[in-house]
Amino acid sequence: MKVLVTGGAGFVGSFLCEELHNSGHDIRIFDNFEPQVHSGAQGNLRNLLPNGIPLNGVELVFGDVRSPIQLGAALRDVDAVIHLAAQVGVGQSMYEVHRYVDHNTIGTAVLLELLASRKHNVRKLVVASSMSIYGEGGAHCASCGSVTPALRGATQMSVGDWEVRCPICGRTTTPVPTAESKPVLPTSIYAITKRDQEEMCLVVGRAYGIPSVALRFFNIYGPRQSLGNPYTGVAAIFSSRILNDRPPVVFEDGNQTRDFVHVKDVVQAISLALVKDEANGHVFNVGTGRPTSIKDVAILLSRKLRRNIAPQIEYKFREGDVRHCYADISKIKEHLGYAPTVELETGIDDLIDWAESQKADDRFEAAAAELAKRGLAR
Structure with a gap:
């Protein structure tokens, strides 16, 4: 197939595009290289753009999903769309409300209106959703x-x-374990926009006969995750802190749990959803089914990075944070044959090997101060 990947130059997108290309698909990478997320992001694509020249079957398009002209051109002659493009950050979304709704909800609306109103060849749409839409887990x-x-x-x-x-x-x-049947109760603007993206894609896909799939990603980690984005995944934020000889800051008592899934397994899930008809019209959790406490992640990273830095337990809370949420992955295993392959203790090594080769720009304190100033952390 010829596949359009929005957000294809990012953390997940770059690994996905490599896998799609290696599997024989042609890919069109569409990205706006958002500075907060994409510090030096073209480096993510170095395997697909050696010496800056795209491999055969690879296109790179700079564009914004909110632009019907740019996105409409990118949709030309593609057989499938994998929609990853989004602003990501629970805390930041609570005070940059317009930006998150504009990029995530409106950007997705632009994509769907193009699919609804123009001739196209798209026969599969896969959208990135999020575990954040659940609110508290099961x-x-x-x-x-x-x-x-x-x-x-x-x-x-x-x-x-x-x-x-x-x-x-x-x-x-x-x-x-949190199953897909659990009622969703989003607790942040970011989560609301991810619910919007999911529901809009499934509704329009059903109405216009475009097989559509929504994947609810749990806490993704791995190499290429931005170390300078204080609103990215907690494993990357903690790594940046430790590499700067600062303690990882843990809210509440540190015993809250999440499901940490390696980027390689996320790519596995997307690839299966793309090619399997059994996925059509469904939502699927993408995780490991294993809960891990935030405090344990901080301790593991400190040990793996060979730093004797204990986590700083704040005993404070942030507005919208949930206590426990980990995936029930029985549905995606049964329907698509998905099986997580990377254990956290092993997968963390991938993140660390990459992080130690980067300049870790720790911006956590400024972000935390912004949340505190607005009464969102107390």
């Missing part, structure tokens, strides 16, 4: 069974009561 109450908890309140967290409580009886719940 939870079980010993008295009430499976429950859908709301976001923890400021009153509860201000006294260090971090765990999720049952919305029915108020007891502390136990985290369980």
